[in-house]
Amino acid sequence: MTSATDSPLPAVTRLIATDLDGTLLRDDKTLSDRTTAALAAAEEAGIEVFFVTGRPARWMDVVSPHVQRHGMAICANGAAVADLHDGTLLRTYPLDRAVALAVVDTLREAAPGVSFAVELATGIHYEPAYPPFHMDPGATVAVAEKLLREEVPGTGAPVLKVLAHHPELAPDAFLSLARDIAGDHASFTRSSPTALLEISGLGVSKAATLAACCAERGISADEVVAFGDMPNDVEMLSWAGASFAMGNAHPAAVAAASGVTLTNDEDGVAVVIERILAAR
Incomplete structure (x- = not known):
């Protein structure tokens, strides 16, 4: 595994994800001052910067001032593309409610003690046993079956993802279990240090939505440099022409990336961006 200073870079970098x-x-x-400066310098050099995250659009305030020309971000692990200039969702790739209900039922049977939250395009709602979201005080609290039910079929807000939390299972073991029993029906991943699964529509991932956004711009995978640290970044790290796992990354992210940079607290992304710009 190569490092931030010697891992091969694209001949031309057109997009940083x-x-x-x-x-x-x-x-x-x-964001550190160094990372803020590196992002601005990349944009100034004509390189597009895409934030690609598991966060919903409403939690993007921390980076929205640093989105320059296009203003777009990929949120909810690829289930939404948001315009951070005004907070609107430009497109969604939702999880079918009937599929979500079937997955909830399957996980309840296989992992007693599991609790759920439902991330809609309009906000998050969760079950009484689910760890509360202090950032969303207006959330509805009810069982997942009720949260996923529509008064009139087809009229509810898009389901971006369902979250499943288990208080006892090991995080990677919970992920493996879910993929084994329901991976043919939905996409399962994780980004939390706890046993918290993120469930999206089948085939929805950061990589799939990033690839679609790049195709619209005439940008190939070979012209993309990607950064990530957790299992929900694996597909993106594998897809990009060059990719870097953080020094603090999960082993699955390290295995998927073409290189490893410094940790997030050591400005690992900025280190690579500076190298990209120095080589231009």
Whole structure:
């Protein structure tokens, strides 16, 4: 595995795709001055920067001032593309409600004690046993079956993802279990240090939505440099022409990336961006 200073870079870098938590952001959820300067310099050099995250669009305030020309971000693990200039969702790739209900039922049977949250395009709602979201005080609290039910079929807000939390299972073991029993019906991943699964529509991922956004711009995978740290970044790291796992990354992200950079608290993304710009 090569490092931030010797891993091959694309002959021409046209787009930088970076995860946020554990990658671009420091552990205190801020951007360092060095990283802020590197992002601005990349944009000034004509390189597009895409934030590609598991976060919903409403949690993007920490980086929205640093989106320059296009203003777009890929949110909810690829289930939404948002315009950070005004907070609108430009497109969604939702999880079918009937599929979501079937997955909930399957996980309840296979992993007693699991609790769920439902991330809609309009906000998050969760079950009484689910760890509460202090950032969303207006959330509805009810069982997942009720949260996923529509008064009139087809009239509810798009389901971007369902989250499943288990208080006892090991995170990777929970992910493996879910993929084994329901991976033919939905996409399962994780980005939390706890046993918290993120469930999206089948085939929805950061990589798939990033590839679509790049295709619209005439940008190939070989012209993309990607950064990430957790299992929800694996497909993106594998897809990009050059990719870097953070020094603090999960082993699956390290295995998928073409190189490893410094940790998020050591400005690992900025180190590589500076190298890209120096080589132009």
